[in-house]
Amino acid sequence: MHQDRTADLIPFTIDLTFEEARRRAAVVTALGPDWDPMAALRGEDEAYALFYSGLDAEQQRTYDRLVAAGVLPGEDQGRAAAH
Template sequence: MNQDNATGPIPFTIDLTFEEARRRAEVVAALGPDWDPVAVLRGEDEAYALLYSGLDAEQQRTYDLLVAAGVLPGEEPGRAAAH
């Protein structure tokens, strides 16, 4: 073996674009034809509203503090906590 050619690691690259497209297609196929993303989001909104409904005054204050601190998401669309 010629030592001049063995100066370092051989570069190895892989393009995951094809694999990511295949993975996404498999996920959508697994969800099935009856999957309705709008209905799912609506259900999540309803569940979120139900989760924080009926709080007593102290629970509401705690909830409001957690929302203000970014620990819990607020009522805005695309709810996600800031932290």
């Protein structure tokens, strides 16, 4: 039978709050002052609409089934990248 040695363990914790703030600041800096998040979201919406445009009847039925199943967002739900 194994002996329980958890009482011998030393607690180890790391607070990543500072590192996460540093990482986010680095991302915003890398994006630069001209980055427009609303324009990026509009571009993603346009790309999404273009990607799913021109579907034939069978593709449209498959797309509708995927939306109904919650696999793809519907028009009223917005895009995953926009949230």
